[in-house]
Amino acid sequence: MILQVDGPDGPRDVRLTSPDKVTFPKPGITKREVVEYYLAVGGPMTRALRDRPTNLKRFNDGVDGDPFFVKRVPKGAPDWVRTCTVTFPSGRTAESVAITEPATIAWAANLNTLDFHPWPVRCADTDRPDELRIDLDPQPGTGFADAVAVAGVLREVLDEAGLTGWPKTSGGRGLHVFAPIRPEWDFIEVRRAVIAIARRVCRRIPERATVDWWKEERGERVFLDFNQAARDRTIASAWSVRGLPDATVSMPLTWDALAGVDPAEFTLRSVPGILERHGDPHETMDERPGGCATALGWYAEDESERGLGEMPYPPEYPKMPGEPMRVQPSRAKRSTGENSG
Structure with a gap:
């Protein structure tokens, strides 16, 4: 099945495979619904992710299976999927997916991506967070x-x-x-x-x-x-569907609305309507x-x-300058006691 997704450079053809595969068994949400959700929120989500190297948290066996993070652009990605170079704490580098249009989000969703985890940087300078x-x-x-x-x-x-x-x-x-x-x-x-x-x-x-x-x-x-x-x-982006049984969403809010909400009300099925009625509360965030x-x-x-x-x-980091010992306080006390005895 081929979806046409509009974008800044014209429509893209995005392939949708196994559309009836169940991703969320509890509410009975299929892969097609996941992709349709990401198309519905594609505008504000692209704004939140634009030009950011983004890790993809994929659930190939649905939310009841074991997820895995993809930090490098997958093989076979369309040539219109942009990338940028990131450097890990080890000093190694990688080409990471960079979100520039809704079609990239839909393409990643077809790869069973639920959570989109952007770095806090833009591709223009991946060593200085914005x-x-x-x-x-x-x-x-x-x-x-x-x-x-x-x-x-x-x-x-x-x-x-x-x-x-x-x-x-x-x-x-x-x-x-x-x-x-x-x-x-x-x-x-x-x-x-x-x-x-x-x-x-x-x-x-x-x-x-x-x-x-x-x-x-x-x-x-x-x-x-x-x-x-x-x-x-990285932290899941605004509008990301989380890999939890009820398909809850990481929902952007205003401070005024924060105290009166129940986070469980923001789900894959409810959020597109909320967006349509109220718009993107983070639209001016970067101004x-x-x-x-x-x-x-x-x-x-x-x-x-x-x-x-x-x-x-x-724990996966190399020892950093000025960093204290990476040992639990209770273990440190036991070790000190054993050495003194």
């Missing part, structure tokens, strides 16, 4: 309402840093907040800006928010995941990017006055 991203992850004992409460404080801190945050549901129990920035800082600097912002939030509401990397220290609080700002760590200078000043202040510097990187 988005500062914070993932608000509710820990056991907390939920979406807790993430909303923490996001309200995060919004205040971002404003003090000269940044404008744009919230969206994660598609699960959490929230993502993106803040556009000028591409003038590298990944290490942007990650440190996120750390400083997250620490400032936690100092204001220590009973509700945490920046502790080790799960054993987080308690029943919302974790502000600073490592989602590290190179090669006024901010900077990292204030947040990096906070990081330097934390380091000099409080002794708070770098935090652990993700």
